[in-house]
Amino acid sequence: MSEQRMPLTIQGLKGLDGGLQLQQGEITVLMGPNGAGKTRFMEIVAGMRPVEEWQITYGQEKLWVQANGNSRKRRRNSAALLAYSYACQAPEEQLFARSVAAELDYVLQAYALPEAAKEQRIDDALRAVGWDRSWLQRDPYQMSGGERRRAALACMFAVPASWLLLDEPTAGLDAAGHALLAEQLNQCKAGGQGVLLISHDSDWALALADSILLMRSDGRMLPCNRDEILANPGLLEQSGMTIPDWLIIVHEMWKRGVPSDEVWDPAKLAAAMRRLGIPMTKPKAFEVVEYQSRSISESEGTQAPDRLHSASQKRRSPLTAFDPRSVWLAYILLTTGMFMQRTWSGVAWSALLAALAVAAARIPLRRWRGPILALGMFAIILSFMAGLVEKQTGGSFWSWASFLDSLLTLSRPWLAMLIGLGLPLVITPLRLRRSLEQLFSYRGRVPLWGQKIILTITLLLRFIPVLLSEWERFSRISIARGKVTRRSWRGAAGRLRDTSIPFMLALFRLGEHVANALESRGVGKRGYPETRITELWQRRDSILIASCLVLSAFLWWWSIIS
Amino acid sequence: MRKPILSEPLELSDLSIYGSSEDSKRIIGPISLTVAQGEWLNLVGVNGSGKTTLARLLAGLTMEGAAGEWSRGFAGDMPSPYVMQQPEAQLFGETPREEVHFALEWLGVSAQEIAPRADRILQETGLLSLTDCTWDQLSGGQRQLAAVAAAAAGEAPLIVFDEATSMLDDRSSRRVQQLARSLHGKGTAVVWVTQRLHELEPSARVIAMLGGGIQYDGRVREFLYGDESRDPAAGTAPCERCGLRLPYLAALGVELKRLDRDESPSPVTVDEWRRVLNLL
Known part of the structure; x- marks a missing residue:
């Protein structure tokens, strides 16, 4: 299946100038703290998220290629997609067919295998999860959680891909499932497949790992291997993780002379400890250590929001500090002023004010890019039609006056919408609930x-x-x-x-x-x-209203003089 | 609302839950179980062993098809706070502060008291500097802490944590656990459902589920190593009988015991291991 070598190469990673190359026939374990973006990384590697600055190739196949005739648009390269098999977190949630056979058919259809080869893959995949062909007609929806996980993993193993990408495959799996999966991954590796693995079960995963990718919370990657981690568990701490208890003990045993290839399996470590005569003094009984309930200091992990490295970190809008009522009132004042405008100079003033409001309130317009563009296009098309309609009545082909007139009318609600997008920032659902309740309450009760x-x-x-x-x-x-x-x-x-x-x-x-x-x-x-009064009208609310009143008055004045 | 009877334990006797389909298969049971006031009870088992059903039962959530007797005792008649794996499904506000306010509102706390009490809870959970951050600015662990803060807001006599840490890394997981322990230290009974056996304290009580029934009810050390004083190295430990994977250190302990053929208890925590190996 993987006769030609297909290393997985990722160029353009922060802090890794030479790029990153993962080899087939190896199991690479990706480790990192919560929020570092391990799942996101794997989704990018699988082409599920477009990222401009990274170039990902499977062998010679680029994951993204230029679309025909359009140099700016990129599309996924099917040869690269076929090079991997992916199991997401809780992969059983992704099953949709009513039998295991149909599900296997679905994941294999893109490969167009000859019938015999396909049956062989299905046999192997079922064996990989400890099943036989009698499971083919079973309905995943009638299975237990553990069985559905096996069905999903069988689908992953069935695909004749050079790479296996697994995101937390062992979460919730029983002991037998852990052992079976480990054995199977080792077989895949021996068969020349490459494996990229994310797992919280550090002892299970490190026992399998040929190489390790440490991902820090800022998204930087550090390739290393498990012997380096064994010698220096502090590497995990530097990446924002805690050192697991078992690794602390294993590290100590390594310092006492246990060879590094004998520490990953507890049975081997036990044998080595006895061979080296490492003494143990067991007490008759361990004293019960009462848990010391201590107050939690702020410094332990919650001092600041974890920064995602995606650079799309939004800054909080200053609007949230205001009372929702004052923001509503300010919105109504400003838009009333805008709707009074009858001239292009008035619209220009409105546009300037809207731009200032968006900038000052840090309204994230990007989030609503779709509706904004759609409504803008709609306004232009409608105005265009208004310009054409003139032809029948006036006899001319095109009337600039009608076109501009319509555009002027339609640009006002468009501008009002731009600043209106700031309202949901302030009026969150629960705040909305309270204001609705205050509105509908009778003698303080709803x-x-x-x-x-x-x-x-x-x-x-x-x-x-x-x-x-x-x-x-x-x-x-x-x-x-x-x-x-x-x-x-x-x-x-x-x-x-x-x-x-x-x-x-x-x-x-x-x-x-x-x-x-x-x-x-x-x-x-x-x-x-x-029903409780949570919002208190503060001085800044009055200032907001006063300044919006001034702006609105200015717009009103302008609409009269122009 | 009836006042909880402080001394009485929460008791289930011969309780079963039947499915709603025609064959009405038994999902769990029959189960008999007592939880004392202020106790810390660990609940473990593989997927599908029925531990979530039992956890929801202990939390007093509505259950269809229950047969048998139960008394909520100290936990009172109202459902207990129930913290789940996915923070997304259990956060109703947009920020930690809003979340705690929402929780307190439904507890019938008077309007003037809500703000100061929320501040206190947020301070205790270490979320004070993050109170007004929206969820997308917080990590999964911090969101889970907010869910715990909202659950702790009511100062309930019992809180159920259903795999509250299984999506978190070790560091965030420890924080959530620490918080649960400080609630326990103030007298709250805790039901702690987990897949992470290495988090369990050796002298704590653990209940292991298998196939809808209770397979083991005892101390963690015996759960991992078997009853060492009675039959050393004979048979498998309850943990393995329940299909659960032994954590690394417990597996090491089992192997060493097999080699040494000794009967003394084996270490569980990292501190105990350090002592035994003279690493202090």
Whole structure:
């Protein structure tokens, strides 16, 4: 399967000028603290996220190539996608077919194998997870969690790829599953496949590792090997991790002379310790050490938000410091002034004010790029049509006056929208809930049914971003599993299916978790909470209103004199 | 709301949960279990062993198809705070402060008291400098700390942590655990569901589930090594019988014991290992 060598090369990583090359026939373990972006790194390597500054190649195959005839647009190279097999975190969540056989068919279809070779791969994959062909007709939805994980791993092993990318494959797996997976990965390695592995089980993973990539919380990579970590466990601390307890003891034993290749397996270490005569003095009983409950100091890991290295770190909008009511009022004042404008000079003033407001409030317009562009295009097209319509009545082909007139009218709501995008920054769902409750309360109380409706609406708003990111995640993974690179109706329909089914299932799970969390907080069980006045009108709120009043008055004055 | 009876334990006797489909298969049970007030109870088991169902039962969440007797005793009639693996599903605000405010509101805390009490909780959880950061600015560990802060806000007699640390690295995991321990130190009973056996304290109580039933209920050291005074090196330890992978140090202890054929207890924590190996 992998007769030609296909090293995995990544160029353009921060701090690694020579680039990074991972070899086939080796297991590389990626380690790093939470939030360093290990999963993201693997998704980039799998072509699931486009990153401009990195060049990733599998052998000679670039992961991204230029699209035909368009030098700026890039598309995924199917030869590179076919070079790897990917198992995401909790890969069983990605299953959508109603039998193991159908699921295996799906992941193999892009490879167009001859029938005999395909059956051979299916046999091998089932054996890799300790199964036989009797499991082929089983329905993954009727399986236990552990069995579904095995079904998903079988799909990963079935693919005749040069590279295996595994993200936390052992989380939640039993002891037998750990042993089986380790054995299988060693076999893949011996067969010439390359393995890139993320795992929290440091003792399990280091026992397998031929080389190690340490990822620091700022995203920098340090390639090393396990002997270096054994000799200097502090490397893990420098990368923002803690040294696992077992590694502390193993390091000490290495210092006492245990050879480095005998420390990774507890049985080998025990034998070496006895061979070297390392003494042990066991007490009759260990005293019970009561846990010292000490106050947690701020310095232990929460002093500052973890900075993601993606450079898209958003700065907080100063608007959040204001009372939502004052922000609303300010918005209404400014937009009223804008809507009064009848001339292009007035619109220019409005545009200037809108730009200043966006800059001062640090409204992240990029996030809403789509709707902004769409509405802008819509305004231009509508104005264009207004210009053409003139032809029938006035007899001329084109009327600049009508075009500009419409554009002027339509540019005002567009500008109002730009500053309006700052409102959700301030009025978060829970703040919205309170203001709605204050609006509908009678003598400080809201009827229970009213509360339920308001809570449901605000929770829906709260979870829209979660749902969107789940959809995006499943959609990304479907690229890695389906290996579809060209845009076609069939491809799009297939992708929709293998995104939407796992998404719906994830939705049910999320719903159940949310219901549990709400119930455990006493929501719906206890009487309803007091409507409370949380927002206090402060001086800065008055200043905001006053300055917006001045600006609005200026716009009003301008609309009159021009 | 009935006041919790302080001295009475939480008790399940011969309790089973049946599935909702026609065949109404038994999901867990029959289980008999007592949790004392202020106790720390570890709950372990492989995926599908029923530990999450038992955890939800202990938290007092609504359960369909329950048969048997139970009494919530000291935990009271209201559901207990329940912290899950995924912070995303259990955070309702947009910042740690909003989250704690939301939690306190539903506990019926009076309006004037909410702000100072929230500040105190955020201080205790070490989140004070992050109170107004939105979730996307916080790491998974920090979000999980916020979920714990919201759960701790009610000063409930019992808190259930259902694999609250399994998505976290060692460092963040220790922070969450530390927080749970300080709540325990103030008298809160804790049910700690985990897959990370190396986090368990040797003298703590651990319940191991297998196939919906309780396979083991005893101390952690015996869970990892078997009852050493009775039959050294005979058979497998309860941990392995439950299909769980022995953590590295426990596996080392088992191997050394097999080589030495001794009966004295084996070390569990890194400090005990240091002592035994004279590394102090």
